Amino acid sequence: MVEALNIALKQEMAKDSSVIVLGEDVGKDGGVFRVTDGLWEKFGGERVIDTPLAESAIIGASIGLALGGMKPVCEAQFDGFSLPMLDQLISHASRIRWRSRGRFAAHLVLRFPYGGGIRALEHHSDSPEAYYAHTPGLKVVIPSSPYDAKGLLVSAIRDPDPVVFMEPKRVYRAIREDVPETEYTVPIGKANVVQEGSDITLVSWGAMVRECKEALALTPYSVELIDLRTISPMDTKTVIESVKKTGRAVVVQEAPRNCSVSAEVAATIQKEAFLSLKAPVKRVTGFDTVIPFARMEGFYIADEKRIAKEIEKVMKF
Template structure:
């Protein structure tokens, strides 16, 4: 065990996997000598060579497109797209090809690609550098979308994503890249995709979240000294409905927290599933704490858009106070 932040943990996952599997190649802008704009791939080019850690020309759609060609010829490309806003450029190739090649070829070809990309606001960056576009990808059949909540989670989930024989979009909440330190094993370990984690057990309410807001959610629960069950989704597609439903059946009350805009966000889908499978267990309307349905403001008003433990706490109090 070593104390690692999320950048270290992801770097360690890449290092572990590359050491064991020569078919893994890294492709992205400035990921070689520079180690990526967030330094996630630091040292890997030196260790594994420039033919395995490839500094790519500046073209996100191209990065995704050529990766498909590499993947169907037996490589396992791990891509880095520099910022969330630019990951949208890869959508055409993800939606029209990466997600479909196994199906289209009746399993003769498949695309073991992991697309890594920072996500979300909170670092006072330029426009397009603070977005939360996970829903766009989660809506695509054939694509898995993973968003870790901290260093330990990030390493285990990334190794599972790399070993997965199908395409995975792996969004890394940039706000907590260096904000959380945890004990993380230096050797490889996996955390299964598609399984949520009950981070804290509780009986009077279920709080469902993923990514960077797990931390503030737990703080809000602590401050209120509320008996809340907290679920970290880990994977937003496929969604672990079973864990959600089991919890809701127990607690009857739900708050869902995510930074992405409310309209058609992950919370909307969760509410639909609760409606289908646990409607009669509900004791109060479900509350959402999400980003607003507006453009992510530039840095001067970033804080106003972003969530915080007060907003989350308010929703918890509201849902708990509703009488049956």
């Protein structure tokens, strides 16, 4: 996935000279996960900018850069360090189009690695998508595969609205697949039916899609697996159509439960497919605690066995 993202950045930067990359250690170092590797050499320090260590100003300045005609692609080094950016994202980036009645817009992308599974320090394993998805005016995109990562990042860079692009860091290098060298896009706002099925709908996104796929092998049921790909604006149509067909749904996420994206999915199913439901919508989520360090993390992030078990319970309801 790292390479796919890298190619997307290279292609868009070559195609459009207003696309610039900025963040901490994104230049010479190529980013701590090497997503921006080689960009500095290819496009120079004026377009691949190592900034001072100041997350709020990275977004704040990007708003001004966008106003001045650039298309900034910002990097926050980790999920936990995207939080100082919330003020600029929520107070300004997301609402400048609204405030200026369409005259100005924050055409920018914020990308950052999120989630657990890499045995990192505190603040390096969070899944904060709900903070961003709750904000009108922002788009929130989370790819689960290298193919989607490339196509979605291209779409995000071209999108006229501010896009928060969260990269599942534990599958950065864990999933390998052939990605076309040629240019293509994956649309924002469109979910992907990973596998069709008729008994139960399994909804997930990002890193958890891998666990969901593994769970398919542990369950005898015909599962329809949907990867949301875009958290906001969400493709509820695909989810609803599926649940109307299966009558059952399990939503799987890594993030804590309270007021999270899975609640939005469950509420939407309840509203739009109530009469089709044969069982309550089940949520398999992280817990309303801080995600533990590596030694205990395995209990927190649902594995394929827990997911398969919950599928079974919903089937037997």
